[in-house]
Amino acid sequence: DYLQEDKMLWRTIRSMEVMAHSSSFLLPKLHQPAKTPANNYTLVVLNQQLPRFMPRLWAQAKMRICADGGANRIFDEMSQMTNDLDRNRYIPEIVEGDMDSIRPEVKRFYSSQGSKISDKSHNQETTDLHKCISSIRHRTPDHEKANLCVLVTGALGGRFDHEAANINVLYVFSDMRIVLLSDDCLIQLLPKTHHHEIYIESSVEGPHCGIFPIGAPSTSTTTTGLKWNLSDAEMRFGSMISTSNIVDSDKVTVQSDADLLWTISLRNLT
Amino acid sequence: PLRPSPLGPRAQVRVCADGGANRVFDGMPELLPGHARDDVRSRYKPDVIKGDMDSVRPEVKEYYSNLGTKIADQSHDQDTTDLHKCVAFITDNSPGSDKSNLCILVLGALGGRFDHEMGNINVLHLFPNIKIVLLSDDCLIFLLPRTHTHSIHIERSVEGPHCGLIPVGTPSTSTTTTGLRWNLDNTHMSFGGLISTSNIVDEDQVMVTSDSDLIWTISLRH
Numbered sequence: 275d276y277l278q279e280d281k282m283l284w285r286t287i288r289s290m291e292v293m294a295h296s297s298s299f300l301l302p303k304l305h306q307p308a309k310t311p312a313n314n315y316t317l318v319v320l321n322q323q324l325p326r327f328m329p330r331l332w333a334q335a336k337m338r339i340c341a342d343g344g345a346n347r348i349f350d351e352m353s354q355m356t357n358d359l360d361r362n363r364y365i366p367e368i369v370e371g372d373m374d375s376i377r378p379e380v381k382r383f384y385s386s387q388g389s390k391i392s393d394k395s396h397n398q399e400t401t402d403l404h405k406c407i408s409s410i411r412h413r414t415p416d417h418e419k420a421n422l423c424v425l426v427t428g429a430l431g432g433r434f435d436h437e438a439a440n441i442n443v444l445y446v447f448s449d450m451r452i453v454l455l456s457d458d459c460l461i462q463l464l465p466k467t468h469h470h471e472i473y474i475e476s477s478v479e480g481p482h483c484g485i486f487p488i489g490a491p492s493t494s495t496t497t498t499g500l501k502w503n504l505s506d507a508e509m510r511f512g513s514m515i516s517t518s519n520i521v522d523s524d525k526v527t528v529q530s531d532a533d534l535l536w537t538i539s540l541r542n543l544t
Numbered sequence: 545p546l547r548p549s550p551l552g553p554r555a556q557v558r559v560c561a562d563g564g565a566n567r568v569f570d571g572m573p574e575l576l577p578g579h580a581r582d583d584v585r586s587r588y589k590p591d592v593i594k595g596d597m598d599s600v601r602p603e604v605k606e607y608y609s610n611l612g613t614k615i616a617d618q619s620h621d622q623d624t625t626d627l628h629k630c631v632a633f634i635t636d637n638s639p640g641s642d643k644s645n646l647c648i649l650v651l652g653a654l655g656g657r658f659d660h661e662m663g664n665i666n667v668l669h670l671f672p673n674i675k676i677v678l679l680s681d682d683c684l685i686f687l688l689p690r691t692h693t694h695s696i697h698i699e700r701s702v703e704g705p706h707c708g709l710i711p712v713g714t715p716s717t718s719t720t721t722t723g724l725r726w727n728l729d730n731t732h733m734s735f736g737g738l739i740s741t742s743n744i745v746d747e748d749q750v751m752v753t754s755d756s757d758l759i760w761t762i763s764l765r766h
Contacts, residue, residue: 430655431654431655433682434682434761435683435706435710435741435761436741438708438741438761439708439739441735442736448736458658486659488735489712490735511669511713512666513670515662515666517660517662517666518625533735537662539657539659
């Protein structure tokens with residue numbers, strides 16, 4: 275009975291919660307829209323060259339955490355980006371991790387400036403990013419979790435196994451909003467439990483985008499707002515995945531039976 | 545990548561995928577600053593430039609064309625990535641039906657735009673019977689298809705010790721390895737659960753058997 279099937283499908287869509295996404299954290303602080311899906315940003319800095327727009331992220335974040343050698347990066351690179359020689363203006367609240375990359379003088383400097391040094395060297399089972407996300411989650415009261423968004427720099431590129439481990443952190447902590455950022459793009463998880471509405475900030479991102487079934491295939495994904503939309507489509511590595519797609523609207527929607535990774539290119543931001 | 549490539553003289557066919565030709569044109573003289581630019585460019589001349597031609601600079605295309613490089617324009621096919629076109633071209637043009645000796649080395653497939661990287665990793669999955677190695681300054685990756693038990697010889701002078709096994713496309717219910725610091729023993733691997741990263745090669749030979757296609761990665765030394 276096709277009518278009965280249609281009614282059931284509609285009920286499923288209607289009862290699935292909507293998760294809204296926006297990259298408004300990339301806008302200059304003055305241009306923040308009144309309503310954003312999350313307004314409590316925590317920044318995690320991993321040990322790779324800082325993206326050009328790091329000063330924007332730093333200004334947006336209420337809490338900044340350097341994961342081990344990420345502290346070297348802030349120490350060395352932040353002043354060049356801001357033309358501001360005063361390192362005291364960029365003190366992370368926390369320096370966390372196994373401390374095998376941070377230089378001793380950098381650790382001493384931030385410790386003396388009030389950063390909390392959270393030494394997790396006894397725990398060799400998890401990556402620095404995993405440790406940081408776990409701590410953030412532990413520290414965030416339940417009622418604030420929905421508003422929290424963790425912005426991460428330095429997670430992509432470099433050693434491929436590190437990149438894969440960092441992507442896996444998105445899957446392991448799938449109930450948290452975590453955005454991995456590089457100079458070229460951002461990526462975030464779209465959990466299968468939700469219907470996703472992605473608001474595109476075209477002054478800072480796009481038009482290139484993609485959707486990937488990393489970890490497990492999708493038997494059914496449907497999108498709107500893309501140049502090449504998917505309609506109940508199967509996606510699988512070894513078959514079709516959505517790369518080099520183009521955003522065609524201010525709002526992209528995605529619904530799938532599998533956890534998907536969303537990526538969008540970033541415009542030249544400084 | 546940062547070093548002058550020892551791959552140059554050994555590779556039998558050199559293909560530039562579209563803007564890859566700009567990279568060779570600009571980059572090879574920079575890596576060999578003691579030599580005359582035209583000498584370097586003719587020594588490191590691609591055999592083919594292939595792809596949709598939307599990135600290669602006109603003067604670069606003309607320069608190599610004048611040196612005898614074949615220009616294989618596929619701008620009409622927008623459905624496949626530049627890497628996919630190149631792999632298809634190489635397999636179509638390699639002698640004999642036995643591709644087991646064929647090994648395709650790829651530079652520039654990792655990093656940059658993530659959707660490009662994913663598209664390139666998908667090419668490994670689309671051509672599981674061909675050895676395709678993606679290389680960066682930091683590491684290399686290739687596919688270990690589930691159809692075979694793999695014996696990976698470790699060239700310790702140039703690679704390692706950091707390595708990993710990643711089930712990109714589907715979870716693995718059972719993977720077994722030898723030769724690693726933390727071997728897997730009938731182990732389940734999946735995104736959202738355990739994947740093998742920051743592992744260490746402990747022996748000259750690593751063996752891998754799995755019920756799922758895995759991406760093998762190993763770090764490269766300086």
